[in-house]
Each structure stands twice: as C-alpha cells, then as structure tokens.
Amino acid sequence: MYKFLAVVRHEYKKVVLKWSFVIGTLLLPFLAACFAIVPMIIFSFKGEPTRIAVADPTGKLLPRIEQNLSADRLTEKAQKAARDSMVKLDATQEEKMRNNAAMFMKDFALLKVPQSESVSADLRANLLNRILAGEIDAFLIIPENFGSADARFEYRSRKGADFISNDTFKDAVNDAVRSQRLADANISEEKLSELSSAVNFDAKGIDEAGEDRDNEGIWVASFAIGLMIYLTLAIYGQAIMGAVVEEKETRIAEILFSSARPFELMLGKLVGVGLAGLTQLSIWVGSAAVLLGFLALQADLQPILASVPVITPLMIGSFLIFFQIGFFLYASIFALIGSMVTSVQEGGQFAFLPVMIMLGAFYFCFAVIRDPNSSLSFWVTIAPFLAPITMPVRILAETPPLWQILLSIVVNAAAIAGLVWITARVYRVGMLMYGKRATIPEVWKWIRQA
Amino acid sequence: MTSENVRTMADAVGSDVTLRVSNITKRFGEFTAVKDLSFEVCAGRVFGFLGPNGAGKTTTIRMIVGITAPDEGSIELFGEHMSHTLQNRIGYLPEERGLYKKMKVIDQLRYFSELKGVPRNQADKKIDFWLERMELSEWKKKKTSDLSKGMQQKIQFVSTVLHDPDLLILDEPFSGLDPVNVEFMIEVLSEFRTHEKTVIFSTHLMETAERLCHDILLINKAEKVFGGSLRHVKESYGKNLISLRGENFGSVLEDRSLISKAESHADEIEVHLKDGTDPQQLLVKLLEGGARIDKFERVEPSLNDIFIEKVTNV
Numbered sequence: 001m002y003k004f005l006a007v008v009r010h011e012y013k014k015v016v017l018k019w020s021f022v023i024g025t026l027l028l029p030f031l032a033a034c035f036a037i038v039p040m041i042i043f044s045f046k047g048e049p050t051r052i053a054v055a056d057p058t059g060k061l062l063p064r065i066e067q068n069l070s071a072d073r074l075t076e077k078a079q080k081a082a083r084d085s086m087v088k089l090d091a092t093q094e095e096k097m098r099n100n101a102a103m104f105m106k107d108f109a110l111l112k113v114p115q116s117e118s119v120s121a122d123l124r125a126n127l128l129n130r131i132l133a134g135e136i137d138a139f140l141i142i143p144e145n146f147g148s149a150d151a152r153f154e155y156r157s158r159k160g161a162d163f164i165s166n167d168t169f170k171d172a173v174n175d176a177v178r179s180q181r182l183a184d185a186n187i188s189e190e191k192l193s194e195l196s197s198a199v200n201f202d203a204k205g206i207d208e209a210g211e212d213r214d215n216e217g218i219w220v221a222s223f224a225i226g227l228m229i230y231l232t233l234a235i236y237g238q239a240i241m242g243a244v245v246e247e248k249e250t251r252i253a254e255i256l257f258s259s260a261r262p263f264e265l266m267l268g269k270l271v272g273v274g275l276a277g278l279t280q281l282s283i284w285v286g287s288a289a290v291l292l293g294f295l296a297l298q299a300d301l302q303p304i305l306a307s308v309p310v311i312t313p314l315m316i317g318s319f320l321i322f323f324q325i326g327f328f329l330y331a332s333i334f335a336l337i338g339s340m341v342t343s344v345q346e347g348g349q350f351a352f353l354p355v356m357i358m359l360g361a362f363y364f365c366f367a368v369i370r371d372p373n374s375s376l377s378f379w380v381t382i383a384p385f386l387a388p389i390t391m392p393v394r395i396l397a398e399t400p401p402l403w404q405i406l407l408s409i410v411v412n413a414a415a416i417a418g419l420v421w422i423t424a425r426v427y428r429v430g431m432l433m434y435g436k437r438a439t440i441p442e443v444w445k446w447i448r449q450a
Numbered sequence: 451m452t453s454e455n456v457r458t459m460a461d462a463v464g465s466d467v468t469l470r471v472s473n474i475t476k477r478f479g480e481f482t483a484v485k486d487l488s489f490e491v492c493a494g495r496v497f498g499f500l501g502p503n504g505a506g507k508t509t510t511i512r513m514i515v516g517i518t519a520p521d522e523g524s525i526e527l528f529g530e531h532m533s534h535t536l537q538n539r540i541g542y543l544p545e546e547r548g549l550y551k552k553m554k555v556i557d558q559l560r561y562f563s564e565l566k567g568v569p570r571n572q573a574d575k576k577i578d579f580w581l582e583r584m585e586l587s588e589w590k591k592k593k594t595s596d597l598s599k600g601m602q603q604k605i606q607f608v609s610t611v612l613h614d615p616d617l618l619i620l621d622e623p624f625s626g627l628d629p630v631n632v633e634f635m636i637e638v639l640s641e642f643r644t645h646e647k648t649v650i651f652s653t654h655l656m657e658t659a660e661r662l663c664h665d666i667l668l669i670n671k672a673e674k675v676f677g678g679s680l681r682h683v684k685e686s687y688g689k690n691l692i693s694l695r696g697e698n699f700g701s702v703l704e705d706r707s708l709i710s711k712a713e714s715h716a717d718e719i720e721v722h723l724k725d726g727t728d729p730q731q732l733l734v735k736l737l738e739g740g741a742r743i744d745k746f747e748r749v750e751p752s753l754n755d756i757f758i759e760k761v762t763n764v
C-alpha cells in the first residue's frame with residue numbers, strides 16, 4: 001500500500017506540477033471569464049449621452065421617440081435581446097455583439113429644434129455647424145410627410161461608427177413613426193398591441209416530477225459538459241500513454257518492476273493521473289460556480305441567468321463519477337497501447353482508436369439531448385465507453401430513473417475491471433520488451449499466459 | 451580501501467548462502483534463454499556473473515530480482531522463496547537503465563527509495579549522504595537532463611543503494627564510464643561492502659571481474675560453463691603455462707614428451723606443458739642443456755583467456 005501511494009503521489013505531482021497543467025487549468029476559466037465578462041464591462045462604459053437635435057415640423061413624433069428611448073423601454077428590449085442570444089446559437093458574431101451591447105442601453109439627450117425653423121438648406125447648414133462646433137453630436141430632420149412611404153429621414157452623426165447608438169435610435173424612430181401611422185388610422189396603441197400580440201406559445205420542458213423547467217440553455221450546457229469530458233479524457237488518456245512510454249523508452253520500467261508489483265505500478269499511475277484530472281475539473285467547476293455567483297450579483301444580468309439550467313448536486317456528483325469512470329476506461333486503453341509500442345509517435349498511430357470511440361460518444365450526445373428518453377438514449381448511456389460522456393449529458397437534459405444511472409455505473413465498472421486486468425498483463429510483459437512493437441497475436445498470448 | 455582489501459576481508463567471512471538458484475529454466479516460446487542453471491552466492495562475497503552477450507545473464511538476473519519467474523526450478527533468497535517483500539532487500543541496477551528526464555534529482559531519488567519502502571525522512575538523509583559521496587550535492591535540485599551521462603550513471607547507482615540493500619545486483623555497472631569514474635565507482639562499491647552484504651555483478655570486462663570478484667560463474671548459450679572461486683578457477687586452468695626468457699635453449703623446447711606447444715612472443719617464449727608435466731622437469735632439462743635463464747615463471751591464465759577459450763570451445 002505504501003508503494004502504491006508512492007506511485008499515486010509521484011504520478012499526480014508529475015502532472016500537476018507541470019507548467020502546461022497550471023496554464024491549462026487557469027487559462028480555461030480565465031478565457032471563459034474573458035468571454036463572459038469583458039464585453040459586458042467594456043460595453044457598460046457609458047459614454048457621454050449622445051446629443052441629438054431633432055427637427056420635427058409636425059411636432060408629433062418627438063414625444064413618441066422620447067418615450068421609446070426611456071429607460072424602461074430600453075431595459076425591456078435588452079432583456080428580449082439577452083434571451084434571443086441564448087436561444088439563437090446560429091446567430092452571427094455581429095448579431096451576438098449587437099445583442100450583448102443592447103443589454104447596456106445608451107443615454108440619449110434629445111434637443112428640440114424650434115418649430116419656426118422650416119426644413120431648408122439653412123436649417124441643415126445650421127445644424128451641421130452646431131455638430132462641427134461640438135454643441136450636438138447628431139441631428140435628425142423629420143420630413144413633414146413622414147407617414148408616406150418615400151419620406152426621407154435625414155440623420156447625420158459625427159459618431160457614425162457607433163452602431164449601437166445608431167441602431168437604438170433608428171429603432172426608436174421607426175417605432176415612433178409606426179405608432180403615429182396607426183394613430184392617424186385611428187387605431188389606438190392599446191388596440192394595436194391587442195391585435196398584434198403574438199400567441200402565447202408556452203414552450204417549456206417538464207422534468208421527471210412533471211414540473212415545468214426551462215429548456216433554454218440546456219442545449220448549450222449539455223453540449224459544454226459533453227465537450228469538456230471528451231476533451232479532458234482525451235488529454236489525460238494521452239498523458240497516461242506518454243508516461244507509460246517514457247518509462248519504457250528510458251528503461252525505468254526495469255527498476256520499477258524490481259521494486260513493486262506491475263499491477264501496483266499501473267493502478268497507481270491510473271489513479272494518480274486520474275486525480276490530477278479531477279483536480280483540474282474541480283477547479284473548473286469551482287470557478288464556473290464563482291463566475292455564476294458573480295454574475296448573479298449583477299442585477300443587469302438577471303435575464304441571462306434565467307436561462308442557465310438548474311444544476312443540482314446530483315448532477316455535479318454524477319458528472320465527477322462518470323468522469324472518473326470514463327477516465328479509467330480510456331486511460332487503461334491508452335496504457336495498454338503505451339506498453340505495446342516503442343515510442344510516443346508510434347503510440348499516436350494507435351491512439352486514434354480510443355479517440356474515435358470518444359468522438360462517437362460525443363456525437364451520440366446530440367441524439368441524447370434531442371430525445372433523452374428514446375431507447376437509443378437509453379442504450380448509449382448504459383454502453384461501456386459511451387456512457388461516461390453521454391450519461392452526464394442525459395442527466396442534465398432530463399435526469400433518468402436512478403436505476404438506469406446505477407446500471408450504467410455497474411456496467412462500466414465491470415468493463416473497467418476487465419480492462420485493467422488485461423492491461424496489467426500486457427503491461428508487465430510489454431514494458432520489458434525493447435526495440436520492437438508488439439503484434440496483436442503476441443499481446444493475445446501475454447494476456448492468456450501471464 | 452582498495453578492492454584487494456575488500457576481497458581479503460570478505461574471504462575471512464563465513465559462507466552463509468545469500469542466494470541459491472536451483473535448476474532454473476526460462477523459455478520464451480521456442481527459445482530457451484536459461485537452461486537448468488544452478489549456483490549459490492555466499493554472503494559477504496563479490497560474485498562475478500560472466501558470459502558473452504546473449505548468454506542469458508540479464509534473463510537470469512531478472513528472475514533473481516523477481517521481475518520474471520522461472521518456468522522451472524526455484525530461487526531462494528536469504529533462505530526464503532523469492533517474493534515481492536524480498537525485493538526491498540535487493541538493490542538492482544539494470545544494464546539498460548534510465549531516469550525521468552524532466553524530474554529533479556532529489557525527487558527521483560525520493561521516489562525510488564519510496565518504492566523500496568523507505569520513509570521520506572530516512573530517505574532524505576541517505577540521499578544527502580550519497581550525493582555528498584558522489585560529489586554531486588550541488589546537482590540535487592537540478593533536472594536530470596542537465597546532468598552529464600556519467601553523472602546520471604552515478605545517480606542511478608545511488609538509487610540502487612539508498613535503501614541499504616543486503617544484496618546488490620549490478621548489470622554491467624561500468625559500461626559507459628570513463629576510466630577515472632570506473633576507479634571511483636570501484637572505490638565506492640568497496641565502501642558499500644560490509645560483512646553481511648553481497649554483490650553480484652555481471653560484466654564482460656574480465657579485467658574488472660578479476661580485480662573485484664571472489665567467485666565467478668561463466669555462462670554461455672543459456673548454460674553454465676564453469677563456476678567457483680576465482681582462485682580455484684585460475685588454478686585449474688593455470689598449471690601448464692610457462693613464460694620463459696633467456697638463451698641457449700637448444701632443442702629442449704622441441705621435446706614433445708614434455709611440451710605440447712611453444713610460442714615465441716616479442717622477447718619471451720610461452721611454453722604450454724603437456725598435461726601432468728611438472729614445470730620443475732622442464733627447468734631441470736633446460737639447465738642441463740646449458741641454457742641461460744633470465745625468467746622462468748608459471749603463468750596464471752587471465753580470466754580473459756579462460757573466457758575466450760571456454761566460450762569459443764563450447
């Protein structure tokens with residue numbers, strides 16, 4: 001036991017004290033934080049209010065525009081944008097930026113141009129001069145025939161590139177014109193909203209207890225979880241293979257085998273590297289929790305948080321359990337490959353096999369997310385090698401009955417036992433074979449004989 | 451302390467058997483690597499395990515240290531059957547050996563001693579002692595990849611003796627060392643040796659074996675060729691070789707009733723006596739024939755000669 005623990009400690013330290021681990025561990029939460037927080041911070045720097053002189057000869061539109069630019073209205077719009085950004089995954093980058101930005105409304109100061117000044121070249125020149133003199137930032141000249149289709153709204157701004165302000169203002173003007181047209185047609189605002197209200201399409205998933213739950217965001221979160229497990233397994237599997245090949249290449253194996261049982265050495269390696277992976281995942285999960293907590297404190301961001309799926313301790317627990325199961329399954333395969341080959345490069349040629357299985361499991365996640373209760377979802381979340389990646393996704397999408405989770409754990413634990421047994425046999429012979437790669441018949445013989 | 455001192459000191463020690471190998475055989479498929487091999491190694495002695503490449507030395511050593519098990523026969527160590535707990539009493543330096551390249555010297559040594567069951571605080575003291583002895587103290591916190599090959603070999607040696615093993619098995623310990631370091635290592639090895647400790651080392655450097663070993667075992671093509679104490683081996687092969695220098699030997703050297711062969715070297719003649727011939731007879735005949743003799747010496751064959759003769763004859 002003392003030796004086993006020594007191996008565990010050795011392998012753990014070897015991974016954790018590497019720069020790549022430290023950087024990888026810190027970089028991911030940092031990047032995530034950057035993507036989540038930095039744009040918000042940047043966009044939340046509210047500049048000076050944009051001063052816009054509005055020449056409104058009829059005097060009908062300006063009050064409506066002012067109303068549309070009021071704080072309440074803008075908040076409402078921002079919340080809608082936030083929800084859209086969570087749901088619309090296919091939105092372009094520009095759209096996303098707009099949506100992000102829309103959450104932080106801009107201040108506007110509207111200056112009324114005296115009615116007496118008629119629409120003329122004089123007026124335009126006068127307003128231009130005021131922009132050049134820095135008194136105002138932009139001006140809008142509303143035509144008298146604003147209701148007709150060919151009416152031309154003239155907007156000039158020295159902040160032409162500030163698309164957020166421009167868009168927001170444009171929307172406000174648009175809305176104002178539209179409601180004025182309606183009013184002219186003797187349709188009241190109330191009547192309009194009554195007539196044009198969308199049907200109340202109440203699309204919500206229900207959880208196993210039959211209670212409503214919010215679907216928005218589950219897709220994203222499931223995808224993220226599947227990807228995270230897949231990546232971590234691939235990275236740590238390769239780490240195991242590297243460690244095994246190193247000991248074989250440098251012939252340290254012979255010293256190790258003269259000191260401890262091969263089984264102890266191999267299992268210690270798996271556990272040590274597995275704990276290192278768990279450490280990294282815990283740091284990530286922990287920092288995600290802190291990040292969410294931080295976001296929760298920002299009142300502005302409530303609309304985003306509303307879409308984050310509810311994470312229960314069961315989910316976190318099973319996430320970590322299935323990560324460990326997956327780790328032991330795939331790491332054994334990588335260790336097996338490592339003890340068969342003579343160099344890391346040669347191992348890389350074989351590594352595609354477990355990576356393909358992982359990738360397959362990752363693709364099955366999409367089927368599971370779409371229909372967590374189908375029989376396909378059932379089988380791929382029970383099957384060894386697939387379950388470690390698909391089951392956490394399924395639990396998040398819609399928690400299956402406990403017996404299915406337990407069955408999946410038992411099936412996969414049995415697979416681990418068998419695989420570790422086989423790997424230990426190949427390991428003890430293969431590690432002392434120098435110079436040539438083992439063939440499959442040879443490996444088969446070792447498994448039967450050893 | 452010189453190697454000669456060590457040998458004399460150990461010669462006086464009793465002959466408790468540290469290792470008893472009985473009729474072991476190891477096959478890899480069709481190939482027999484070791485065939486029906488038996489020998490004993492006594493406590494407090496330096497045992498030289500000799501043989502050409504591919505003779506089965508490494509396979510035998512791997513069985514002794516418990517890395518593999520013999521297909522037939524048995525191995526007894528310290529009076530017990532080989533087991534994993536006994537591994538803690540062996541220090542093994544394999545021929546093909548390595549270190550973790552990116553690890554600090556101190557961390558590797560700690561790990562290797564932990565694998566031999568030595569607690570951390572004891573290990574640290576031993577590590578300091580041995581690094582000091584190897585004149586490598588300032589490299590303690592350095593990575594292996596920063597060390598020269600010779601330094602790495604010294605570190606590897608340290609890793610085999612940290613847990614104070616009762617049996618030290620060194621497979622080609624001096625290969626790749628420069629002559630100065632070979633001398634240094636021989637000296638260190640001598641210090642390590644005490645009454646109860648036993649050293650087995652395999653080599654094909656016969657000169658080194660001759661200097662260090664009390665007992666030898668020569669194997670070739672998986673089988674034992676001969677074994678026993680060095681003195682005994684040499685005596686049994688050294689009876690009939692005379693080194694001769696002088697003049698006026700006349701026709702005595704052509705007398706085939708006494709001499710089987712006479713070879714002229716630079717300024718000496720190497721005379722092979724017939725089996726059962728007393729060298730004195732030759733000396734008397736030479737003097738009677740009026741020869742003038744500057745040198746008449748019974749030559750012990752070098753281990754190298756015996757080795758070559760045996761290996762090529764088999």
